[in-house]
Amino acid sequence: MSEISANLRTDAVIADPSASGRTAPGRPAARPQRRSRRRAMPGPIVLTALQAALFAALIIAWYALVRSKALPVFFFGDPVLVFQQIVSWFVTGEIFVHLATTLIETLLAFLLGVASGIGIGLWLGLSPLTAALFDPYIKALNAMPRVILGPIFIVWFGLGIGSKVALGVTLVFFVVFFNVFQGVREVNPVILANSRMLGANRRQLLTTVYIPSALSWVFSSLHMSVGMAFVGAVVGEYLGSARGVGYLILQAEATFDVNAVFAGIIVLTVFALVLDLAVTLVEKRLIVGKPKS
Template sequence: MTRATTTARRTVTLQQRPAARVRRRRLPVWAQSLALLVVLLAVWEAFSGRLVDPFYLPAPSAIADALAESAVAGTLWANLWTTVQETAIGFLIGALAALVAGIVFGRSPRVAAVLDPFLVALNATPRVALAPLFVVWFGIGFLSKVILVITMVFFIVFYNTFQGVRSVDATYLRVATVMGASQRQIFRTVILPAATPLIVLGLKLSIPFALIGAVIGEFIASSAGLGYQIKLASNTYDTAGTMAGIFVLMVVAVLIDLVLNRIARRVLFWQPESTERTTNTL
C-alpha cells in the first residue's frame, strides 16, 4: 500500500467521523429521554395512593385503564377524529389566508401601514372571549370550532410571513432588478426563499394553538371531541378520565410536531445542518 493511498484513506475516515459522532449522539439523547420518562412514571406511580390522594393525582396505571376503557368503547376514536378534523381544517384555512395576507402586506408597505392598527386590535382580542360568540353565531357544531381555530392560527402565521417578506435584504432585490428579473421572478427566487424559515417557524408555532382552539371550542359547547370528553370526565370528577384525554392531546401534539420537523427539513434542505438541529430543539 502506497503512502498516497494511506493518506487518502485517513482523509476519508476523518471526514466520516463527524457524521458518525452525530449518529452516536442522537441515540443516547433518545435513550436518556426515554429513561427519564420511565423514571418519572415510576415515581408518579409510587407516590399516587401513598403520598398523594389518587383522587387528585391518579396513578399512570389508572390513567391507562381509563384510556383503554374509552378506546374499547370507541368513544376515544370518535372524539379524537372530530378534534383532528376541526384542527386540520381550521389550520389549513387559517394558515393559507395568513400566508396570502402576509405576502401582500409585506410587498405593500402602504397597505400594511393603513391596516396595521386594525390588525393589532384584532390580535389583542382574546380568542377565548370570542368563543361563546362563535357558538351563538355559528352554532355548537363543527363550524364554530373551525372558525375559532382559524383565529388562533391566523395571526401567528401572518406576522411571521410578514416579517419574513419584509426582512429580505434590499441589496438582493436591487441586484435582481438590475439583472432584469421580473417581479414574479424576484418573488420566487429571492423573497420566498429568504422568508421560508420564518414562515415554517410560524406554521410550527401555530399547530399547538390550533389544537388548543379546537379543544376550547369543545369545552364551551359541543357534543363530540376530545374537549367534550375531558369536560364530561371533569364534570363527573373522573380525574383519571380527564388526564387520559389530556394525555391523548399531548401525544397528538408531539406527533404533529414530528411530522412538521420532517417537512421542515425537506423544505429547508439548503440550511446548514447545525442550524437545522438548533431550530428543531426549540
Template sequence: MTTTAAGTSMSTVDASRRSVGVEETEEGIRAATRRARRRHAARMWLGRILLPIILIGGWQVSTATGVVDKFFYGQPSMIWQALVSLFTNGTAFGSIWFNLAVTLKEAVFGFLLGTVGGIIFGLLLGQNRLLSDICSPYIKALNSVPRIILGSIFVVAFGLGTFPKVLLAAVLVFFIVFFNAFQGVREVNQDLVANVRVLGASPLQVARHVTIPSALTWIIASLHTAFGFAIIGALVGEVLGSQAGIGLIIVQAQGHFDPNTVFAAMILMAVITLVAESLLSILEKRVLSWRPPSRTEAQAI
C-alpha cells in the same frame, strides 16, 4: 547530481510523511467527533427515559401513599385504565376513534385555513409599507381579543357543529403564521431585491424567486407551534359547546370529577401533536433542502 537527487528524494519522503500525518490527524478528529456524538446521544436517551420514570413513578407513589389526593390529581395506573377503557368501551358520544376524528378534522381544517390566511396577509403587508401601516393597529387590536371570547361568539353565531371550532382554530393559527411571514418578508436582503429588479424582474418574479423563498424559513418554523394551537382551538371550541369530540369527553369527565379520563384525553392529544410535529419536520427538510445547514446542523454532520 547525486547529491541533488538524494535531496529531492528526502524532500519527497518528508512530504509523504507530513501528508500521512495530516490524514491520521483528520481521521482522529473525525473518530473523536463520532464518539462525542454517540456519548451525547446515549446521555440524551438516558435522560429522556429517566425523566418520565421519575415523574410518573413519584406521582404514583405519592398518590398511593396518600401524600397527594388521587381524587383531585388522578393516578398514573388509573389513567392507564381510563385510557384502555376509552378504546375498549368507547364513550357516551361514540367510539374514541370517532371523537378523535372529529377533533382532528376541526384542528386540521383550522390549521390549513389559518396557515393560508396568515401567509397571504403576511406576504402582502410585509411587502407593502403603506398597507402595513394602515392595517397595523387593527391587527394588533384583534390579536389582543381573548380567544375564548371569540369561541363563545362563534358558537352562538354558527351553532354546535364543526364550523365554529374550525374558525377558532384558524384564528389561533393565523396570527402565529402571519407575524412570522410578515417578519420573514421584512428580513429579506434588500440589496438582493434591488439587484433582481435591476435585472428586469417583475414584482411577481421578485416575490416568487426572492421574497417567498427567503421568508419560507420563518413560515415553516411557525407551523411547528401553529399546529399545537390548532389543537387547542378545536378543544376549546368543543368545551364551549359541541356534540362530539375530545373536548366534550373532557367536559363530561370534569362534570363527573374524573381527572383520570381528563389526563387520558390529554395524552391522546399530546400523541397526535407529536406525530404532527414529526410530519412537519419531514416537510421542513424537504421544502428547505436548498437551505445551507445552520450552525447546529453543521456541527451534527
C-alpha cells in the same frame, strides 16, 4: 500554579471529547475531572434510560402517594385507572372518532390560518400605506387574548367543527401573518436588486422573490402554527362541542371522573408530539435551499 495549568488542560479535554482517552495518562489530578465530564454529558442510550427512569419514578411516586392516601384520589386520580381508561378507549375504538375530529379541526385551522396569513401578510407587506392604516388594529387584535372569542364563534358557527376551526384560524393567522409580513419587509435587498437587473417585472418579483422569501419564514414557524391550530381545536371543543378529545375531557370533568380527565390530557399530549414529529418530517422535505441562517 501547576494545579491551574492542570485544570486548564482538563477544560480542554472537556471541550474536545475526541481527545479524552489520550490526555494526561499519568496525571492523577486529571482523573476526577474526567469522571465529572462523563457525568455532565452521558451517551444517548444512557440518557434515554435516565429519562425513562425519571418518568417511571414520577408515576410510581404518584401511585404511592395516592395509594397511601397522602393525596386524595378524588382530586389526583390513580395512574393505574388512568392507564386502564386509555386502554379501554382504544380497545373499544371509542377514542378514534374524537381523535379524528380533533385532527380534522387542527388541519383545517392550520390550512386556513396559513393561507389567510400568507395572503394578508403579502398584501400588507407590499403595501406600506395599507400596513400603516391597519397597524393599530392588528396590534390590538394580536394583544387580545383570542381564546375569549370562542363563545362568540360558538354563537356564530354552532357547536360543530366550524367554531373550533374559526378559533384555531385566529390563533394560527397571527403567527403566520407576522412572519410573512416580516419576511416581505426584510427581503434581501441585494437579491431584489439582482432580480430587477435580470429583468423581472412586478409580478415576477412577487412570485420568484417575495413569496419564496416569505415562505422560508413560514416554514420556520410551522411548529408554532400547528401547535396553535391544535390549541384552537382543543379549547374550542372544551368550550362546547359534541365530539373531539376536548369534548371527552369536558364530559369527564362534568362527571367528576378525574381519571378520564388525566387520560384525556395524556392522549392529547401524545397526539401533539406525533403532530410535531409529522411537521418535522414535512419540514425536512420542504426546506431544500436552506437560507444562510
